[in-house]
Amino acid sequence: MPENHQKLHFGPARTELHVGVDLERMRRERADRMRALMRSKGIPALLLTGADNVRYLTGFWWGEFSLQVGYALFFADDEPIVFAPAGSLQQMPDQAPWIKHWRPAISWLGGVAPSSAIAELSAVFAAQIRDELAARSLAGERLAVSEIDEPGMNALADAGIETIPGLPLMLECSTIKTADEISCISMAASLSTAGFEATRAALRPGTKQAQIALMARRAIEDAGAEVGAARLLSGPLSFPRGISGGDRIVEHGDLAYLLTCGTSYMGYTACLYRQYVVGRAPTSAERSSYTKLTDRLDLAMSLMKPGASTADVAAVLAPAEDLGFPSEAECFSIELGHGIGLVNAGSRAIHYNPPTITRSWSLAHPEEIKEGMVIAIEGIEGEHRVGGVRLENLVVVTANGAELLDHYPRLDMVQTAG
Numbered sequence: 001m002p003e004n005h006q007k008l009h010f011g012p013a014r015t016e017l018h019v020g021v022d023l024e025r026m027r028r029e030r031a032d033r034m035r036a037l038m039r040s041k042g043i044p045a046l047l048l049t050g051a052d053n054v055r056y057l058t059g060f061w062w063g064e065f066s067l068q069v070g071y072a073l074f075f076a077d078d079e080p081i082v083f084a085p086a087g088s089l090q091q092m093p094d095q096a097p098w099i100k101h102w103r104p105a106i107s108w109l110g111g112v113a114p115s116s117a118i119a120e121l122s123a124v125f126a127a128q129i130r131d132e133l134a135a136r137s138l139a140g141e142r143l144a145v146s147e148i149d150e151p152g153m154n155a156l157a158d159a160g161i162e163t164i165p166g167l168p169l170m171l172e173c174s175t176i177k178t179a180d181e182i183s184c185i186s187m188a189a190s191l192s193t194a195g196f197e198a199t200r201a202a203l204r205p206g207t208k209q210a211q212i213a214l215m216a217r218r219a220i221e222d223a224g225a226e227v228g229a230a231r232l233l234s235g236p237l238s239f240p241r242g243i244s245g246g247d248r249i250v251e252h253g254d255l256a257y258l259l260t261c262g263t264s265y266m267g268y269t270a271c272l273y274r275q276y277v278v279g280r281a282p283t284s285a286e287r288s289s290y291t292k293l294t295d296r297l298d299l300a301m302s303l304m305k306p307g308a309s310t311a312d313v314a315a316v317l318a319p320a321e322d323l324g325f326p327s328e329a330e331c332f333s334i335e336l337g338h339g340i341g342l343v344n345a346g347s348r349a350i351h352y353n354p355p356t357i358t359r360s361w362s363l364a365h366p367e368e369i370k371e372g373m374v375i376a377i378e379g380i381e382g383e384h385r386v387g388g389v390r391l392e393n394l395v396v397v398t399a400n401g402a403e404l405l406d407h408y409p410r411l412d413m414v415q416t417a418g
Contacts, residue, residue, distance in 0.1 A: 001411070002301045005396055005403035008186055012224030012265060021187075021266065026180035027059045027098065031074075034173045038076040044138050046074045046166050047129060048146040052344040052351065053170060054082070055267050060096055062088045064348075067110040068149060073129065078136055083128075103128070110149065118151050126155035133161070144169050147346065167345060174343035175354045176372035181341065182396050182405075184268035185374050189394050189406040192260035194223035195230045196274045196408045199258045203250065203276055203416040209234055210246035212258070220263050229262030229269075229349070234278070239388025241334055241380065254278040255286065255387035255413075262349045267342045269351050271376040272406055273392040275413045282413050289381040290389045290413055297379050300337065300357070301395055304369055304377075304402040310357045311366035313337060317359055317379065324384060328360045337377040340394070373397045374405070389413065 010020035034057055038046065048054060049071040051064040057074045060082050064070075069085040083105040084092060093102050106125040108118045133139055145153065146166030156163055177185070195216035202215055209232040220228030234256035237245050250256065256278055261271040275290065282290070296316065303313045317335050325331040337357030344351050355367040355375070374396050382388020391410060395402035 001298050002393075002395060002402050002404050003400075004407060005182075005186065005398075005405050007407065008183065008190060012187055012191065021180050021183050023059075023180075023266075024098075026178060026184075029178045029180070030056055030173075031058075031080075033176075033178075034074065034169075035076050037169065037173050038144075041169070042142075043144050043164070043169065044076050044141050045133060045136075046144040046146065046169060047148060048072055048074065048166055048170065050147050050344050050346075052267050052342055053146060056170070056174065056342045058082055058099055060084070060088075060092065060099055061267065066107070066112070068105075068147075068152065069107040069109070070105045071148070073132055075136065075138075081132055103132075108151065111151070122151040122155035123158070125152060126159035126161070129156065130159045130161060146170050170343050171345060171354050174341050175339060176370060177341060177374050177396070178372075181268060182372075182374060184266045184342075185270070185340065185394065185396075186405045187265040188225070188263050188268055188270035189272060191220050191223045191225040191228075191265060192263050192270045192272050192406065193408045194219040195228070195260050195263070196258060196272075196414075199230075199232065199274075199276065200414050200416055203232075203256065203278060205250055205252040205254075205279055207250050208246070209237075209248045209250065212250070213246070216258060216260070220260065225263050225265060226267070227262065227264045228260075229264075230258055230260050232256060232258050235387060236385040238390070239380065239382025239384060239386065240331070241388075241390070250278055252279045255382075255389060257390045259392070261392075267351075269340060269342075269349075270394065270406075271338075271340050271350055271378070271392060272394060272408075273378060273390045274408060274410070275389050275391060277413050277415050279416060281415055286389065286413070290391075293379050293381045293389055293391055294411055297377055297391060297393065300377055300379075301393070301402040301404075304337075304373075304375060304395060304397050306369060306371045306397060306399060308369045309366035310337070310355050310362040310369065311364075313357045313369070314359050314362035317357070318381075319359060323380065328358075332358065332360045335379040337375050340374055340376050369397055371397055371399055375402070 144166035198219035216230035339353035378392035
């Protein structure tokens, strides 16, 4: 079993009495890391969208009601420019004084606008970017671009701007977490505890999955989460991992698990599962199945040391045939490890970062495990449409190996009353 990482000495609220998460330091260190990376690769400017990605490099966030209604230009050797949507553009400049340059964003609501309007607006957008680059003597330089849509990319090309992919740059930058980022993820894990414990107290035969999930989300947000996320899967939906049936009624004797994936603190998300047995003690077969799962994940975590590879860890995860699947493709994502953080590669809910640990590709395409990575590791055991057991933990890779960031009981299934 891995060691526990040091527990947080502070809560989610900010205070002048002690240092919890140092926000100014976290913003500075994230930006400094990206600037150093861009300079090393000869990339002077990065255009990015996605509210969480913009937050990572500038400290600005907006309610992302549609894709690309806000974006930012980030420079290796200059202050960033935030292109903000209406409301934020008027409200935020004096609320975020560390951002020096604000501009109105040009949006076509991700393609909802008429095609003629998209053609017109995307040209205005590209001219806006071209003029800002020229004002900084960057005309003719390569521009890294992350998650701008096809009309926007075509317009940039028409404006004579040479672009290169920007998402790999974002993911590389976010692979190693700062001390404050680790604290944010630890807090998201701690806040998830409120959902796990509320589920233990309320999970009864006759309750609906959706009712329990709603109650867990409320408990997480009441505890101080920026966003509370929870979903319950039970009985025949618990193996393989079901995605529907929110109105399923929980039965006596069900195996069930709650996931809090997407629960966030300062944008950093948790990705955790915990296992329950409804109204009875687990059988010896269920205990054996859960022990098999926890032993396997413990072994995987024990291998997460600086200098090891994702192939080393993937080799001890369950092969598809052991889980009852004919191929790795058919069970991809049901047992894997993945980095987690703030940078968003498109999921818009759970922020997957490098590295990835999966039998689908890590054995042939390994990545190095490094100190400062934060990794979620999850697995499953069960019988189709009968029931399954599931667990996911969050660890930070230290010089001495992986340490657990989540502290809710994990070695035994949680028995509920009723």
